[in-house]
Amino acid sequence: MTASTTAATARPAPPALAGAAMRETFAAVVAEAMEEDPRVAVVLAAISAGMFRRPASRHPGRVIDLGIREQAMIGTAGGLALTGMRPVVHSYAPFLVERPFEQIKLDLGHQDVGAVLVSIGGSYDASEEGRTHQAPGDVALLDTLPGWTVHVPGHADEVRDALRAALPGEDRVYVRLSGTANREPRPLTGGLTAVRTGSARSAGVVVAVGPLLDRTLEATAGLDVTVAYTATVRPFDRAGLGALAAAAGSADVMLVEPYLRGTSAHEVSEALADRRHRQLSLGVSRDTELRAYGTPADHARAHGLDTEGIARAARDFFLV
Numbered sequence: 116m117t118a119s120t121t122a123a124t125a126r127p128a129p130p131a132l133a134g135a136a137m138r139e140t141f142a143a144v145v146a147e148a149m150e151e152d153p154r155v156a157v158v159l160a161a162i163s164a165g166m167f168r169r170p171a172s173r174h175p176g177r178v179i180d181l182g183i184r185e186q187a188m189i190g191t192a193g194g195l196a197l198t199g200m201r202p203v204v205h206s207y208a209p210f211l212v213e214r215p216f217e218q219i220k221l222d223l224g225h226q227d228v229g230a231v232l233v234s235i236g237g238s239y240d241a242s243e244e245g246r247t248h249q250a251p252g253d254v255a256l257l258d259t260l261p262g263w264t265v266h267v268p269g270h271a272d273e274v275r276d277a278l279r280a281a282l283p284g285e286d287r288v289y290v291r292l293s294g295t296a297n298r299e300p301r302p303l304t305g306g307l308t309a310v311r312t313g314s315a316r317s318a319g320v321v322v323a324v325g326p327l328l329d330r331t332l333e334a335t336a337g338l339d340v341t342v343a344y345t346a347t348v349r350p351f352d353r354a355g356l357g358a359l360a361a362a363a364g365s366a367d368v369m370l371v372e373p374y375l376r377g378t379s380a381h382e383v384s385e386a387l388a389d390r391r392h393r394q395l396s397l398g399v400s401r402d403t404e405l406r407a408y409g410t411p412a413d414h415a416r417a418h419g420l421d422t423e424g425i426a427r428a429a430r431d432f433f434l435v
Contacts, residue, residue, distance in 0.1 A: 238373055
């Protein structure tokens with residue numbers, strides 16, 4: 116760095132680098148919590164074990180790597196929670212949510228104990244690994260169970276805030292990390308925040324979830340709509356959406372989610388049940404099985420979740 120380089124000229128991290136920072140932030144925040152709270156324990160199934168070598172040496176017995184035994188990973192977390200520990204469970208989303216879903220339902224949910232589940236990979240971040248490492252249905256699957264708080268951060272700072280809020284608790288929390296990120300963090304309010312406000316005669320409300328905010332803002336730049344952001348999708352801020360829709364010229368809502376299309380459609384319906392509205396859900400297609408590996412950008416484009424796809428859908432929906 117030269118003497119002429121100043122904070123004023125520094126540029127935000129590119130989205131790909133900012134997304135990579137989510138995983139490092141997760142490991143750092145959990146390691147810090149292990150120093151301060153003897154209840155915190157980490158349960159792994161081989162994935163990211165190297166990131167927890169130092170905490171494992173400092174806190175014997177509180178970093179448990181079970182190898183590729185994901186069902187046992189959740190069962191172990193349930194057992195730890197029953198003893199008063201606060202387990203943090205981590206792996207790729209399909210190995211954390213889909214494969215051990217029965218254990219999540221029974222060992223955590225039915226026993227009514229808490230854990231913090233932290234995933235990587237998301238819908239198609241690990242596209243080079245193939246379909247085995249993709250889980251666009253993870254949030255929808257957890258939505259079939261009661262009592263879960265679900266965070267979908269759009270920036271590493273939001274990961275930090277979500278974890279610091281979750282670790283001292285005793286409830287069930289899912290934190291979905293992403294390989295891409297927005298350029299700037301937003302406050303983790305737990306609800307919807309208006310990022311761009313439309314006029315009193317606007318066409319409606321766009322709800323952007325987590326790492327899709329930046330491209331949603333770009334895609335809707337020429338439209339008179341309110342763009343709202345959330346990194347907490349469960350519980351869903353129904354009251355906040357109702358208030359935003361009431362302030363807009365129309366109660367029509369376009370939902371932009373980085374996972375299975377329509378995952379939160381029922382929440383929008385509940386929020387606006389007292390008024391006439393239309394809604395459009397964007398997300399990973401329920402009808403298309405992509406068998407080519409490709410890149411995350413290729414998958415986003417195929418599902419209409421790149422900037423151009425979101426812009427096209429928004430124009431078709433709002434400009435009618």
